[in-house]
Each structure stands twice: as structure tokens, then as C-alpha cells.
Amino acid sequence: MPGLTRDRREGVADIGGAKISLVDTAGLEEARAGTIADRMRRQTEKAIADCDLVLFVVDARAGVTPTDTAFSRVVREAGKPVILIANKAEGRKGNDGFFEAFSLGFGAPIAISAEHGEGIGDLLVDLAAALGLKLASRERSAGKRGSPKDADEPAEVPADARAKPIRVAIVGRPNAGKSTLVNALLGEERMITGPEPGLTRDSVASDIEFKGHAIRLFDTAGLRRKARITETAEKLSASDAVRAIRFAEVVVLLIDPDSAFEKQDLTIGDMVTEEGRALVIAINKWDLVTDKQKRLRELKQTVAQSLAQVPNVAVVTISARAEKGLDQLMSSVVKAYEIWNRRVPTPQLNRWLEGAVSRHAPPAAAGRRIKIRYVTQPSTRPPTFVAFCQRAEALPKSYLKYLTNSLRDTFDLPGVPIRFSLRKGDNPYAKG
Ligand SMILES: Nc1nc2c(ncn2[C@@H]2O[C@H](COP(=O)(O)OP(=O)(O)OP(=O)(O)O)[C@@H](O)[C@H]2O)c(=O)[nH]1
Numbered sequence: 001m002p003g004l005t006r007d008r009r010e011g012v013a014d015i016g017g018a019k020i021s022l023v024d025t026a027g028l029e030e031a032r033a034g035t036i037a038d039r040m041r042r043q044t045e046k047a048i049a050d051c052d053l054v055l056f057v058v059d060a061r062a063g064v065t066p067t068d069t070a071f072s073r074v075v076r077e078a079g080k081p082v083i084l085i086a087n088k089a090e091g092r093k094g095n096d097g098f099f100e101a102f103s104l105g106f107g108a109p110i111a112i113s114a115e116h117g118e119g120i121g122d123l124l125v126d127l128a129a130a131l132g133l134k135l136a137s138r139e140r141s142a143g144k145r146g147s148p149k150d151a152d153e154p155a156e157v158p159a160d161a162r163a164k165p166i167r168v169a170i171v172g173r174p175n176a177g178k179s180t181l182v183n184a185l186l187g188e189e190r191m192i193t194g195p196e197p198g199l200t201r202d203s204v205a206s207d208i209e210f211k212g213h214a215i216r217l218f219d220t221a222g223l224r225r226k227a228r229i230t231e232t233a234e235k236l237s238a239s240d241a242v243r244a245i246r247f248a249e250v251v252v253l254l255i256d257p258d259s260a261f262e263k264q265d266l267t268i269g270d271m272v273t274e275e276g277r278a279l280v281i282a283i284n285k286w287d288l289v290t291d292k293q294k295r296l297r298e299l300k301q302t303v304a305q306s307l308a309q310v311p312n313v314a315v316v317t318i319s320a321r322a323e324k325g326l327d328q329l330m331s332s333v334v335k336a337y338e339i340w341n342r343r344v345p346t347p348q349l350n351r352w353l354e355g356a357v358s359r360h361a362p363p364a365a366a367g368r369r370i371k372i373r374y375v376t377q378p379s380t381r382p383p384t385f386v387a388f389c390q391r392a393e394a395l396p397k398s399y400l401k402y403l404t405n406s407l408r409d410t411f412d413l414p415g416v417p418i419r420f421s422l423r424k425g426d427n428p429y430a431k432g
């Protein structure tokens with residue numbers, strides 16, 4: 001399916017010990033101004049302007065097309081070094097295209113098969129020469145390339161351990177304004193935007209800084225209801241967006257006030273909390289809302305009822321287009337991240353448990369009171385608690401819910417999923 005990639009997508013390759021940032025771009029097409037193809041093309045031109053080296057890829061089976069010829073001029077005018085690649089050259093079918101490619105005026109093409117991994121060694125040698133790198137060992141670099149892990153995870157630039165960025169995924173239905181929001185936060189037209197739903201297809205990472213916090217934003221493809229998805233491209237995009245949610249630490253669920261909290265928004269909200277991510281809800285296009293106070297009251301009420309698993313989740317109103325409310329949004333993101341990472345010391349937890357149990361005692365089962373003896377927080381991200389209890393199986397769910405809510409209030413843990421489970425037995429440490 002041609003035209004799948006739309007935005008620039010970056011990943012880091014380790015080539016003979018050197019870190020190279022590779023930017024995948026939309027295929028070049030001739031396009032009228034204003035069309036999606038035209039917006040894609042401008043992204044590709046930016047990538048060319050920003051890079052140190054262009055890999056110009058032609059399809060050796062299709063041969064050199066008039067579009068290839070037209071864009072070879074664009075690339076030449078940019079004045080960057082170019083390596084010409086004739087791809088899909090496995091077998092003999094690519095022969096003609098390979099020889100045609102000389103006509104583009106970039107010298108001899110390198111014949112490769114990206115799919116079958118053929119010719120990559122030759123490409124690496126030329127690439128290293130063009131960038132003035134010394135290849136440490138070809139085998140080593142070849143082993144690293146294209147491991148399935150690279151393909152599965154959104155690209156992550158290995159960051160300085162000190163300033164590991166907070167990973168924030170922006171999700172929501174098509175057209176909610178996710179890419180406009182990312183552009184506004186970046187102050188740059190990094191993503192293609194527009195009224196056509198389904199524009200973004202790949203999760204794309206961008207780094208920003210907010211009040212001293214390094215933040216890596218992942219713009220994602222809009223998510224529609226599964227039943228309506230028929231096209232392969234949309235299926236791929238949807239699973240890519242779901243991966244971004246799993247990979248994120250904080251998820252911003254971006255809502256279009258026109259269709260706010262119809263089923264799809266709630267499905268995404270559920271997915272985020274089930275995955276244990278911290279959630280922030282941003283209502284976008286607030287510039288278009290007339291009776292703002294009344295609408296906000298209604299929306300907050302809907303959130304409280306429909307996303308009851310994360311009480312007091314932050315709800316922020318913004319306008320991505322007018323760049324309003326962005327500071328408040330990012331403050332909420334940082335706060336949610338901090339809560340998500342919070343650890344409550346065990347002595348405080350057990351003091352709380354004593355109080356909670358005396359205010360509202362656990363019910364009796366088979367004539368005997370159930371005793372909860374000890375509680376601790378074994379992990380964070382999200383906050384996870386375990387209580388030790390003699391007859392754990394007999395304790396009703398409603399009591400566990402009471403404890404969870406009380407814990408959330410006492411230690412001020414709004415808006416993040418909390419895991420609370422019971423373990424059979426007494427305090428695991430007391431006897432041991
Ligand atoms: N009035 C108004 N329009 C907005 C706002 N934010 C985005 N839009 C418009 O909404 C449309 C969709 O914006 P995009 O950013 O492309 O939406 P998206 O969520 O990335 O869409 P997909 O990539 O298709 O999922 C564009 O026409 C934007 O100009 C806003 O705050 N106010």
C-alpha cells in the first residue's frame with residue numbers, strides 16, 4: 001500500500017559503534033497545494049533540510065519513475081550528500097531498474113533488498129564513508145540492525161540517565177487535535193494536521209522541556225471503534241497507538257467536546273487505567289465552546305461517573321490551536337507522573353490501616369471477624385499495595401474498595417490507578 005508513512009519517524013541505529021539517527025519519511029509524490037500529499041511532502045522537505053545525508057531510495061522493480069526524476073532535482077538542490085539505493089533488488093527482477101537508476105545523476109546505486117537484508121553491508125560501508133565514520137566491526141553492527149525489538153517499540157533515543165524524559169502519550173479519537181497539540185507544545189509544525197480524520201498513522205516522538213522536566217511526547221494515531229476498522233492501514237495504526245499507551249508513563253486523553261465521552265473515549269480511558277498508566281484528561285477545542293462553565297461542570301460529572309476507577313483525575317480545558325491552557329496541562333502531566341511514582345512509607349500505611357479498620361470494621365465471615373494485619377506498598381508506577389489477611393478469600397470486594405478509596409484520600413493519590421490486593425497470612429516479616 002503506497003503512501004503509508006506520513007510523518008517523519010525517527011529511530012537510532014548503532015552502526016559500527018556510531019549512533020545514527022535515521023529519519024523515515026513519507027514517499028515523495030507530486031501534489032496540489034493543500035492536499036494531504038502536499039503536507040506530507042513539506043515534512044519530507046524539512047527532513048532533507050535537517051539531515052547530514054540523504055538516502056534516496058528507488059524501487060528497482062518499478063524502475064525510475066517520472067516522480068523519482070522530479071524529486072532527484074529537489075534533493076540535488078538541497079545540496080546534501082546523497083547515497084542512491086535501488087531497493088527490492090533480490091533475484092533478477094531488479095536488474096533493469098538498477099541500471100536505470102544511474103540516470104538520476106547520483107552516481108552508482110547500491111542494490112539492496114531491505115526486506116531480505118541483502119546488500120546492507122555495502123550500504124553501511126558507503127554510509128560510514130559519507131559520514132566520515134570508521135566502522136568498528138561490520139558483524140556487530142549487522143547483528144543490531146532491525147531486531148524485532150526496534151520495530152515494536154516506539155523509537156527511543158537513549159537518553160542521559162540523569163535526565164530520562166517522562167514518556168507521555170497523547171491519545172484520543174481521530175481529529176481530536178492530538179497533532180495540533182504536539183505542534184503547539186513544540187512550537188514547530190512537526191506533525192501533519194488537518195480536518196481529515198485519520199491523518200496520523202505512526203506514533204512519533206518529540207522532546208520538550210517543561211519547567212526543568214524533560215518530556216518525551218508521543219503523538220499517536222486516532223483510535224476509532226474496533227468494529228469500524230476495516231482498512232489494514234488503520235489496523236496497523238491502532239496497534240501502534242496501543243503500544244504507545246503501554247510504553248508511556250502518563251497518558252493524555254484528548255477529548256473533542258463535540259463528541260465527548262461517547263463510547264470510544266471511555267474505552268480508551270479504561271485501557272489506560274487497566275494498563276496502569278497515569279491519566280490526564282484534556283478537553284480540546286475549548287475556544288469553540290459557548291457556555292464554558294456549564295459545559296465543564298457536565299463534563300466533570302461525566303468523568304466522575306464513567307471513569308470511577310480513577311477518582312479526581314485531572315480534567316484540563318485547552319485550545320491546542322489557540323495555544324491556551326498548555327501550561328496547566330503540562331503541570332497536570334508532571335503532577336500525575338509524581339503521584340504515579342509515589343511511595344508511602346510502611347509505618348504510615350499501617351497507622352492508616354488501624355484507623356481505617358476502626359472507623360469501619362471488616363465484616364464477619366462464618367461468625368468470626370476477618371483480621372487485616374499488615375499492609376505495605378511493594379511497588380510504584382502505579383502505586384501497588386498488599387494487605388495481609390488471615391481469610392483473604394472471605395473479604396468482600398466492597399471492603400477492599402473502601403480501603404482503596406480511604407488510602408487514596410489519606411495519602412492524596414488522585415487520578416492514578418491503584419492496585420490493592422490481599423495476601424493470605426500475617427505480616428510476612430514479623431515471624432521471619
Ligand atoms: N477550533 C479548534 N480547532 C482545533 C483545535 N485543535 C485542533 N483543531 C483542529 O482540529 C482538526 C484536527 O486536528 P489534528 O491535530 O490533525 O487532529 P488529530 O487528533 O491529530 O487527528 P488524527 O491524526 O487524524 O487522529 C484540525 O483541523 C485542527 O486545526 C482547537 O483547539 N480549536
Ligand SMILES: [Mg+2]
Pocket residue numbers: 178179180191192193199200219220221222
Ligand atoms: Mg494526528
